[in-house]
Amino acid sequence: MxxxxxxxxxxxxxxxxxxxxxxxxxxxxxxxxxxxxxxxxxxxxxxxxxxxxxxxxxxxxxxxxxxxxxxxxxxxxxxxxxxxxxxxxxxxxxxxxxxxxxxAVSDLEVVVQSTISHQPGMVVEDMSEIKLLPSVTGNLENILPHIALGVSGGTGGELSSQYNVRGGNYDENLVYVNDFQIYRPQLIRSGQQEGLSFPNPDLVRDITFSSGGFSARYGDKMSSVLDIKYKRPDSAAYSAEVSLLGASAHLEGSKSLGSSRYKKFRYLAGARYRSTSYLLNSLDIKGEYLPKFADVQSYMTYDLSESWQAGVMLNYNRSVFDFQPQTRSTAFGLIDYTLNLSSSFSGAEKDLFETAMAGVSVTYLPPKKKNPFFLKFLASTYSSAESENFDIISTYNLSQIETSIGAENQGEAIALVGEGIQHEYSRNLLLSNVSNFEIKGGLEKNNFSATGKDQSHFLQWGLKFQHEDIRDRLHEWERLDSAGYSLPFSENEVLLNKVFQSRNSISSQRMEAYLMESYNLRNRDRSLWTFEGGVRASYWSLNEELNISPRAQILYRPLGKENNQVWKLAGGLYYQPPFYREFRRLDGSLNQAIKAQKSMHLVLGYSTDFYWERINAKMRFMTEAYYKRLDDLIPYDVNNVRIRYYGDNLAMGQVMGVDFRLNGELVPGAESWINVSFLKAVEKWDGIEHEKLLEGIGNVEKTEFVPRPTDQRVTASVFFQDYLPQNENFKIHLSLNFGSGLPFGTPGDNIQLRNPFRYKIYYRVDAGFSAQLWDKAWISKRPHNPLRFAENAWLSLEVFNLLQVANTASVTWIKAVNNVQYSVKNNLTSRRVNLKLRFEF
Missing domain, CATH: 2.60.40.1120 (Carboxypeptidase-like, regulatory domain)
Known part of the structure; x- marks a missing residue:
């Protein structure tokens, strides 16, 4: 072989x-x-x-x-x-x-879920192999760039579980777990503050992801949908995992209650703990990092009868980030002109992000053989308390260092370029509470014809009411002192460089509804056509705006062929009403007259299965070309993972691109993926004559469109698995990520000449080596093995950032004595090794 x-x-x-x-x-x-x-x-x-x-x-x-x-x-x-x-x-x-x-006697949860789709762009993956992938955060979202179309991690890189999809930002993605919509904290400004995301990989059965052109049954966001389904266990199982970065455990099972065969109780529960101190100690800023992230969650269902099932989902998540910076030394520039930033710090940062979620669902599915239908009732509440507190003084000096080869003072400072003090202070508090109630249903009708032309209809609908309470206290400022002068300079008083201060309380209601129809026409042994059309309506009491968004797609699949081809044409309008951050201006005031952002999608997709004879592997190729027109945009700037919105509908834009994906078992029994994407994301502001930089210092020219902060022209990701030829119990996992530089601009002056600079290329290689220490099937050959108490045992060695590349997460702007600003890179993590031991029972 x-x-x-x-x-x-x-x-x-x-x-x-x-x-x-x-x-x-x-x-x-x-x-x-x-x-x-x-x-x-x-x-x-x-x-x-x-x-x-x-x-x-x-x-x-x-x-x-x-x-x-x-x-x-x-x-x-x-x-x-x-x-x-x-x-x-x-x-x-x-x-x-x-x-x-x-x-199945009673399997309501599965029946009402959508079946596995072969549509281009709707990627479905099982979680059995994904659990062994090398991951810095351990969050499920970190695998999306490898398996989904048009996904990148943005400037947060490996430390963040947030992601960009086809020119959209982190706030433009929908996430569902068992039909419950999931929300994220709002105040996080850097990847190192991020803790554990909501989905627990130990509880997940499969994931479905759409990068655009999704159906009307999904909510009001402009970019993507991640639809996660948790397991539905039939027997007891347990797992435990411990590593240098934390630990996790989970249990699952089912139990029949009473004599009835229908009354069955199923349960899932998991707990996780993670600390990234070991990783953060490789950053440029040295100090005492004490991050502590933990969560616990459960999902339980009970079959009340043959037709009724109840479910309960509970989650509590707590993230604490304590940081006391001490020193920093960063060199940057060119070979013949190199600068070094040296800083000493006093003060500390302490952030707390605490979230809780509870949801209840009731499903009704009567045992009808003809025209089956279902009803599902969902109610949930989400609460978060986010506190951001820091008071840090940085005393810095920026020096030119000697780089001449052979010089006696090589590497030493030869000229002082700038010096000063940067004092950052924050006491921010955000309290959020979101409660909703939803009812959805579906009706299926089939018509099998003796002529060979079969038809089927699936009508779906839903109604949702949501109440939101937001309490926000913003108190943040920055003081700059350069060469003994406080900036901005005044002879009469000390002025602060930045001040953000406000107190806001918002209570509002949202109402949503959708209606959609899926029509299948099958000409036996020849073709299968699927026509799907639907419409969503949403209303927000705060700005009294009603939005109607039609969506449709056509799928064509020729039958009788081994390569299983599918063609897809999809499009529609996608509105995104603001949640909270979008209508809070930079100064902290609220724009309650803001309108929803709008995106028109047009997507053409194709997928095919084929057999690669050279390596004896069945493969799947998938591609999508897309165009998105964006209107009523709320512009924003990104620093690390923090998004600061301008709070007004100031711009329009467009995104166009093409995505490719190839996956299959390059090695028998081990799935691998290759994703490559190209895009262009631009915008223009109303009433602004934008400029762009030309070759040469200070040369500019007029331009109609400027790059959006997510204009990452090329991204690529590869995940490959292999095992030893003589031992399949030893596996190798290789993860490669590449992304061209994201654009950014000068703080406070990033409108007319917008996003003229770009970060350097992001590329990273992570490797994992997993050895199966024990399998219960070996008991007859190894009856005295010390691990015989477990079903399976794995030992993994993970090498993060194998090539030790200094990738950039953000920049710090330093002003010199000549009033010139220098951008100093804040790098992501360096090479680290993690050891992980996993047991399954």
């Missing part, structure tokens, strides 16, 4: 383990109780995300390279999962199977 190792870092390796054959499996799948064949049954190899489905006659055919014993899985919504074990075949083999699936 040959193993092809893809990578920029690794070289090609090849080797032969033992002989193998190509297994072809075909057959039919039926429901014996209803005496009918089953279409759209999902068929895949256990541990792989590549899949096929049965046609309208219940027939299927697939082939794969047999390099080990394999389990074939048959899954369909509303039916119990079936498996079939296939022994390793050293030569070509053909199997014919007739499979009967048994209807």
């Amino acid at each position: 040959k193993y092809n190792v893809l990578g920029v870092i690794l070289v090609f390796l090849s080797g032969s383990l033992y002989s193998q054959g190509v297994v072809t499996v075909d057959g039919f799948i039926a429901d014996p109780a209803e005496e009918k064949v089953l279409s759209d049954v999902l068929i895949y190899l256990e541990g792989s995300t590549s899949a096929i489905t049965t046609n309208e006659k219940g027939a299927f055919s697939m082939r794969f390279v047999s390099e080990k014993d394999t389990v074939l899985v048959f899954s369909r919504v509303g039916y119990k999962k079936a498996t079939y074990e296939i022994d390793h075949a050293p030569t070509d083999e053909h199997l014919s199977l007739n499979i009967e699936l048994v209807p």
